Amino acid sequence: MAATKNGSPLLGKYELGRLLGRGTFAKVYHARSLAGGEHVAVKLGSLLAGQPERELAFHAPPALNAFDIISMSPGLDLSGLFGDSKRRREKRFMTTASPEQTVERLGQAGPKLGYFMVGKKGVDRLPLGGLSGLVAMSMEMSEVSPSMMLIELKLEGGDGDEEFGWEELRTELGDDMVMAWHGCDGKDVKDQGILL
Amino acid sequence: MLQCLEGVRQLCGVLLKCCDLDLKQPRGLEDPEVLARETVFSVSEVEALYELFKRISSAVIDDGLINKEEFQLALFKTNKKESLFADRVFDLFDTKHNGILGFEEFARALSVFHPNAPLDEKIDFSFQLYDLKQQGFIERQEVKQMVVATLAESGMNLSDDVIESIIDKTFEEADTKHDGKIDKEEWRNLVLRHPSLLKNMTLQYLKDITTTFPSFVFHSQVDDT
Numbered sequence: 001m002a003a004t005k006n007g008s009p010l011l012g013k014y015e016l017g018r019l020l021g022r023g024t025f026a027k028v029y030h031a032r033s034l035a036g037g038e039h040v041a042v043k044l045g046s047l048l049a050g051q052p053e054r055e056l057a058f059h060a061p062p063a064l065n066a067f068d069i070i071s072m073s074p075g076l077d078l079s080g081l082f083g084d085s086k087r088r089r090e091k092r093f094m095t096t097a098s099p100e101q102t103v104e105r106l107g108q109a110g111p112k113l114g115y116f117m118v119g120k121k122g123v124d125r126l127p128l129g130g131l132s133g134l135v136a137m138s139m140e141m142s143e144v145s146p147s148m149m150l151i152e153l154k155l156e157g158g159d160g161d162e163e164f165g166w167e168e169l170r171t172e173l174g175d176d177m178v179m180a181w182h183g184c185d186g187k188d189v190k191d192q193g194i195l196l
Numbered sequence: 197m198l199q200c201l202e203g204v205r206q207l208c209g210v211l212l213k214c215c216d217l218d219l220k221q222p223r224g225l226e227d228p229e230v231l232a233r234e235t236v237f238s239v240s241e242v243e244a245l246y247e248l249f250k251r252i253s254s255a256v257i258d259d260g261l262i263n264k265e266e267f268q269l270a271l272f273k274t275n276k277k278e279s280l281f282a283d284r285v286f287d288l289f290d291t292k293h294n295g296i297l298g299f300e301e302f303a304r305a306l307s308v309f310h311p312n313a314p315l316d317e318k319i320d321f322s323f324q325l326y327d328l329k330q331q332g333f334i335e336r337q338e339v340k341q342m343v344v345a346t347l348a349e350s351g352m353n354l355s356d357d358v359i360e361s362i363i364d365k366t367f368e369e370a371d372t373k374h375d376g377k378i379d380k381e382e383w384r385n386l387v388l389r390h391p392s393l394l395k396n397m398t399l400q401y402l403k404d405i406t407t408t409f410p411s412f413v414f415h416s417q418v419d420d421t
Contacts, residue, residue, distance in 0.1 A: 063365060064362060065369070065393065066366040067326070067366065067393045069346055069347065070342045071396050073342075073346040073349055074272065075271070075282040076281045076325070076396045077271075078306075078309060078396070079401060080270065080272060081252065082248070082399075082408065094352060144358065145354075145362075148358070180352040181351075182350045
């Protein structure tokens with residue numbers, strides 16, 4: 001097994017750290033990339049499941065900088081001057097769920113609400129006109145505190161004419177996942193004051 | 197006889213009105229070439245920008261100038277919204293400090309937001325934006341004030357501890373001189389490491405402005421660079 005803490009780096013690229021979690025067929029470890037020193041989460045498929053050990057590393061959400069938060073202010077978003085509907089195509093929320101849980105639930109809600117998740121790089125490969133009837137949605141995760149993440153959702157492509165059902169998405173994600181939901185006018189916020 | 201005079205008077209009236217229109221038309225846009233030279237906009241972009249300016253500046257008082265209320269209206273679609281940041285932006289646009297924006301101030305300020313504007317201008321503008329008390333440096337207290345204001349605006353609350361911790365980490369990274377403040381140089385370094393901090397400083401719309409706001413002013417020689 002390549003999951004040795006002492007000595008040989010995993011796949012020659014990662015230094016394995018502590019176990020973060022485990023599922024039926026895989027374990028997730030905290031790891032450090034030997035190249036850039038960045039912290040990642042590495043999921044190792046168990047050999048017992050008959051699958052070769054596959055590296056499914058994805059980056060741990062970067063920590064949020066105070067100025068990141070400040071730059072989210074609608075008062076600093078001058079695109080409103082152009083009569084734009086940008087705010088209808090973006091939403092953010094805070095969650096204490098894990099990155100995997102969040103990705104999973106967002107993925108599950110997709111078919112119901114008419115969107116599919118794309119990674120940031122996936123945007124370049126969108127077929128012209130997208131997939132019929134479905135909108136592409138990208139997601140960005142940032143760490144607010146060790147147990148809380150900020151998720152930013154953005155609708156990519158499409159013509160922005162159709163109103164996306166953000167409220168339905170919020171309901172689908174569930175109250176256990178959505179700690180605080182970004183209300184554009186600060187009006188439609190259900191759970192205020194989530195304290196740690 | 198009297199009818200003749202009446203007719204002449206009416207004719208004069210119409211002519212005068214025409215003249216009036218001609219005189220009023222280029223007000224605020226006497227010389228788009230000047231602005232085009234001194235900003236990052238092309239002449240046709242300046243003209244298109246002027247169309248946008250006219251729309252915004254006539255929302256409340258049709259005087260060819262944007263006041264704070266019209267600015268808020270344009271940004272938020274409501275004039276009821278008070279925003280610390282919109283105020284800062286307005287103040288920075290208002291280089292003459294007279295509480296209103298003329299087209300020149302409008303165009304020069306927006307030039308900084310053009311995708312082609314030099315990075316240094318964006319860095320400068322954002323630094324001044326966040327330097328609430330205009331002391332030449334950004335203090336920790338100002339950062340906290342802005343973070344709290346932003347969270348309140350979007351209805352997302354965080355505990356004071358979490359906020360303090362985030363600000364701590366930010367200053368740890370940014371305040372390389374360890375004096376409790378972020379000066380222009382430290383800001384510059386921070387932004388070069390985290391380009392996403394300047395994402396508000398670029399408006400892609402400015403590139404397409406000639407299609408969004410077509411202007412119908414015809415020039416005999418238009419130099420489209």
